[in-house]
Structure formats: structure tokens, C-alpha cells
Amino acid sequence: MYIALIGITMVSCTKTNPWNPKQAWYEDKDGDGRGNPLVFVYSAIQPVGYVADNTDNNDNLPCEEASPFYADKDGDGLGDPNDIIMACEAPPGYVDNADDKSDFAPIDYTPVPVPEPLFAYNFDEGQDTVVHNSGSLATQYDALDMSANIPSWSDNVPRSGGTHSVDFGTKYDTYNYVHSSTMIPELAGMTQITVTGWVNNKLDETGSGGNRVVSWINSGHDGFDIVYMKGGSLNTGINQWPDKSAAISSAKITTNPLGSASNWVFFAVTYDANDNGGTLKYYFGDNVSKAYMDNEFPYPAGPIGQGIGHLAIGQFNQECIHYGYQRMFRGLIDQVKIYDKVLTLDQVVTVQLQTQP
Ligand SMILES: [Ca+2]
Ligand SMILES: [Ca+2]
Ligand SMILES: [Ca+2]
Known part of the structure; x- marks a missing residue:
């Protein structure tokens, strides 16, 4: 006008x-x-x-100076500090604060009941060197011990990742661990297992046999051992080293040196010793799409043997660490859960997407 x-x-x-x-x-x-x-x-x-007027010193904007606005994809009124546009007024879907550490558009899914995990490590402590277990065996096995300084606490979390994760970084010149100081006999003799978690890989480099994600293997003998393989796949050893196994997933784990929020990958590994003589399955998802089954393999390994090792996340346990530090996971890990059941796809998706208590 x-x-x-x-x-x-x-x-x-x-x-x-x-x-x-x-x-x-x-x-x-x-x-x-x-x-x-x-x-x-x-x-x-x-x-x-x-x-006729000639007083506009910034003629790309209908205001004197643009302000930053942040995407609010989940509609909670808090914006994503990594999703910025400059504008005079907040565009639809943007807000003027940058306080949302985990801002992801809703994913359509139907939550289903999920069995309680034996172990659930949400890594939300954010301080000190104790990682609490909120699973069904929390009374007997309250916590894992963490080495000082590395892994460090991080507020970079996946969409259902609570407030914190742990960052192992990419250097492995000391023993950087998250592990159980006691043996956990309940992890022996299992015939059904599901392990779920989120990883954010920063360096596509592996020690011999792969970088440890979740492990209770006893030096290549009894136990369970999920490793990251160079190129972005997972491999699993059941009562043997993973590199004796051909049960290798597709290369679904991406690498980003900065560990950006978009680099988080959700995984689930299920094992059923009694399904067709033994079956292993991999599932993957991420922050913006729900998990799907990647692959399944025959895996006739029987129940987990009785002579297992200590539980460790992101690095070898004490039974194996004499082989060296270079099998450390290079990046961030969050929300690790261990079940004594085989979860269905719907249950896996629920674990991936449901906000964790
Ligand atoms: Ca103008
Ligand atoms: Ca938000
Ligand atoms: Ca967390």
C-alpha cells in the first residue's frame, strides 16, 4: 500500500x-x-x-537486520541450534530459541509393549564415572564403571537419547572403558538375546577383528560380541570371535568426523538359538526413519556358553584387553539395552522411537 x-x-x-x-x-x-x-x-x-526513497542499506531484507530463527520440527517450542535461517520474522516451523538438543520430526509408528531389558544404560548421568543400569537386574547389577575423562560425557544425543551420551573420541592410547567390575552370570546360558543401542561413528578405522560395541566375550570363546567393521557394518561373535562369523550386516553405519546429530544410527541385533537351529538378525534405523530388518543369517552357535567374560561397552573387556586398545569404538554410544528375549520388528521400532524413562 x-x-x-x-x-x-x-x-x-x-x-x-x-x-x-x-x-x-x-x-x-x-x-x-x-x-x-x-x-x-x-x-x-x-x-x-x-x-524514490534511497535509504535501504540492506535491500535483501524487509527489515534493517535479520535475526536467527531455529527449526522446531517436533513442535515443542524449542528450536534446533543446528538448523538456522536468518529472517526478519519467524517463518512457520521456526522459533527464536535454540534450546532443543534433540529436535526431530515425529515418525508415524504404533508403540507396542516391549519386555523389560535385563540391562538398560541410558548414559544420562552426565557426570562422574558410574553408568547406572535401569533394567530388571538393576538391584543386582546397579552400574558399570567408566574410565575417567574418556569416554567423555556429551550432550549430543539421538532422538530418544535423553540428556547425554558418551563419546569415546578417536584416540585409543589408553584403556578407555565402560565395563562391569563383576561377572554377570545371567549373561551366560542365554538362548534368546536382543541388544539395542545408538552409535555415532567418527572415524572409519578398526583394530583387528573390529571395534567393540557391546561385548561379554571371553577372549574368543564363550560369550557375545558385537563389533563395528571398517566400512560401516556390524559383525557378531557368539561363543567365538566375530571374524570367524559370516553374519555381517550391510554397511549401514555412517561416519562423520564431527559426530553431527544426523550421524546417529540405531541398531538392534537379535539371536535365537532355537529358531531354525540358530538365527541372527540385524535391524537399523536413524533419527528420521524407523528401524527395518537389514538381514538375517543362520547362526548355529547354541546357548551362550558358561565361561563368559565381563560386560563391556565400546571397548574390549578385561579378559581381552591384553590384545591392545585399538578395538575401541571411535565415536559416541547411547541407550544400550540387553534383553533375554528376541524382540519383534515392532518392538525394535518402539525401543528406537519411544522416549526412554
Ligand atoms: Ca528495500
Ligand atoms: Ca523442538
Ligand atoms: Ca542417553
Whole structure:
């Protein structure tokens, strides 16, 4: 309205002023009625997109100075600090704060009942060197011990990751551990297992046999051992080292040196000793899409043997660490859960997406 009024005024003015047949008109790209003093034409009539005013020093914006606005994909009023646009006013779906550490659009799924895990490590402590178990065996096995400084606490979390995760980083020149100081006999003799968790890999480099994700193997003998393989796949050893197994997943784990939020990958590994003589399955999902079954393999390994090792996350346990530190996971890990049941796909998706208590 303001522009139109000026235009009419100036046009009528020039028409009635023969002594000033041409005047300067200034470009107004952003349409705020103020023109760019550096872009002008002389004309007897007002060109479209030009105004008489020449006071707009930022003609790409309808305001003097743009402000940052942050995407709020989950609609909780808190914005994603990593998803920024500059604008004069908040566009739809954006807010003026950057307080959302985990801002992801809703994913359509139907939550189903999930058995309680024996062990659930949410890594939400954010301080000290104790990682609490909130699973059904929490009374007997309250916590894992963590080495000081590395892994470090991080507030970089996946979509259902609570407040914190742990970051092993990429250097393995000391023993950086999250492990059980006592043996856990309940992890022996199992015939059904599901292990779920989130990983955010920062360096696609592996020690011999793979980098440990979750493990209670006794030095290549009894136990269970999920490893990250160079290239982005998982491999699993059941009562043997993983590199004796051909049960290797597709390369679904991405690598990002900064460990950006979009690099989190959810995994689930299920094992059923009695399904067709032994079956292993891999599932993967991420922050923006729900988990699906990647692959299944025959795995006739029987029940987990009785001579297992200590439980460890992200590195060898004490039975294996004499082989060296280089099998450490290179990045962040969160929300590790161990079940004595085989979860279905719907249950796996529920674990992936449901906000964890
Ligand atoms: Ca303007
Ligand atoms: Ca939000
Ligand atoms: Ca967490």
C-alpha cells in the first residue's frame, strides 16, 4: 500500500513537472518501500520495482537486520541450534530459541509393549564415572564403571537419547572403558538375546577383528560380541570371535568426523538359538526413519556358553584387553539395552522411537 501511494504520487508529480523530466529511482528488491542507494535509474516515470526513497542499506531484507530463527520440527517450542535461517520474522516451523538438543520430526509408528531389558544404560548421568543400569537386574547389577575423562560425557544425543551420551573420541592410547567390575552370570546360558543401542561413528578405522560395541566375550570363546567393521557394518561373535562369523550386516553405519546429530544410527541385533537351529538378525534405523530388518543369517552357535567374560561397552573387556586398545569404538554410544528375549520388528521400532524413562 505504501509503495503504491508513493508510486502514484511520484508519477503524477513527474507528469506535472516538465522541468524535471527525469529523476532517480532506486531499486527496492525486498519490497519494503525503501530503495537501495547504490542501484538506481533515471526515468521520467517510476519503473516497476523502483522507488524514490534511497535509504535501504540492506535491500535483501524487509527489515534493517535479520535475526536467527531455529527449526522446531517436533513442535515443542524449542528450536534446533543446528538448523538456522536468518529472517526478519519467524517463518512457520521456526522459533527464536535454540534450546532443543534433540529436535526431530515425529515418525508415524504404533508403540507396542516391549519386555523389560535385563540391562538398560541410558548414559544420562552426565557426570562422574558410574553408568547406572535401569533394567530388571538393576538391584543386582546397579552400574558399570567408566574410565575417567574418556569416554567423555556429551550432550549430543539421538532422538530418544535423553540428556547425554558418551563419546569415546578417536584416540585409543589408553584403556578407555565402560565395563562391569563383576561377572554377570545371567549373561551366560542365554538362548534368546536382543541388544539395542545408538552409535555415532567418527572415524572409519578398526583394530583387528573390529571395534567393540557391546561385548561379554571371553577372549574368543564363550560369550557375545558385537563389533563395528571398517566400512560401516556390524559383525557378531557368539561363543567365538566375530571374524570367524559370516553374519555381517550391510554397511549401514555412517561416519562423520564431527559426530553431527544426523550421524546417529540405531541398531538392534537379535539371536535365537532355537529358531531354525540358530538365527541372527540385524535391524537399523536413524533419527528420521524407523528401524527395518537389514538381514538375517543362520547362526548355529547354541546357548551362550558358561565361561563368559565381563560386560563391556565400546571397548574390549578385561579378559581381552591384553590384545591392545585399538578395538575401541571411535565415536559416541547411547541407550544400550540387553534383553533375554528376541524382540519383534515392532518392538525394535518402539525401543528406537519411544522416549526412554
Ligand atoms: Ca528495500
Ligand atoms: Ca523442538
Ligand atoms: Ca542417553
